[in-house]
Amino acid sequence: MINVLVADDELPAVEELAFLLRRDPRIGTILRATNGPEALELLAANPVDAAFLDIHMPGLSGLELAEIIGRSANAPVVVFVTADDDRALEAFELAAVDYLLKPLRNERLTRTVDRVVELVAHPAQAAEVEMITVDQGGISRIIRLDEVRFVQAQGDYARLHTAEASYLVRIPLAELEKQWADSGFIRIHRSYLVCMAFVTGLKLSAAKPTVSVGSAALPVSRRHVTVLRERLEATRVRPQK
Structure with a gap:
């Protein structure tokens, strides 16, 4: 079981992703945040295995949040979730494990969870994604x-x-x-x-x-x-x- 954080400035998007993740038996606790600072507070108090981040959050974007998360020890793997794909290169430069486009598809999300589970179980086997x-x-x-x-x-x-x-x-x-x-x-x-x-x-x-x-x-x-x-x-x- 893996514990995850979902961060998106639109609450319906948070709830939708949390609902889809909850259907996967490999997912344990799901933390929810509607902005970057709230996500950082949750992560400080509740370490998780993966963070699903919307890119376009006001104040502290998902990309900026991922950069901050990446500096910490035992940082969670990062998955970006967004309505557009023009920031994919920046996302993978931040070592994101995946880049999900809205509207989310359950089959596609399952493949992402597959990658997250594999990386959590075998972090030493993580390889650079070829783009x-x-x-x-x-x-x-x-x-x-x-x-x-x-x-x-x-x-x-x-x-x-x-x-x-x-x-x-x-x-x-x-x-x-x-x-x-x-x-x-x-x-x-x-x-x-x-x-x-x-x-x-x-x-x-x-x-x-x-x-x-x-x-x-x-x-x-x-x-x-x-x-x-x-x-x-x-x-x-x-x-x-």
Whole structure:
């Protein structure tokens, strides 16, 4: 069980996030604050494992609050919650574990809690989050590499698919295959790379092999079936000898 703080200058937003967090059995005590100074007072009296901070709070913003929290010993991990994504780079420079966009989605929040629980349980294993810049509608955005589920070739471009959206980047699929091999991405088709962490199903013996990533069924070329089988066998649970 982890204890958390929720800080947002809008009380309905505080209550909504607290309600969603309360539904997760891994969440223990939930402290609530409606401004930065109140959050600091609560943290001084009640150490928590994670702080969910709204960025745009008057007086003391979530970014400023995170910077103050980060100076203390045994600081909680920080998750930013905001209605816009133009401060993502600043957020991750402050070592935030995640950056949630409003309106909140339960599936997305669950993945954030997964990360928080993992970091609390194994703080020594914390690794720097790799960020990538993408363009969408003429706006440059920062997203986490570990949010990319699969990549689809589109000529000299590649489309990155996350749970929430897709982003077109000007780089060939073959180049991304080389760059992201160590991040769990493998080639399954001339037009697709897939992150094995998001694979939910495999049909490799069918006439048309496919890989399931969420609700998407991606084609698998015959020449890539062997590699996928090897990856599948490597993750199979076996009795100890």
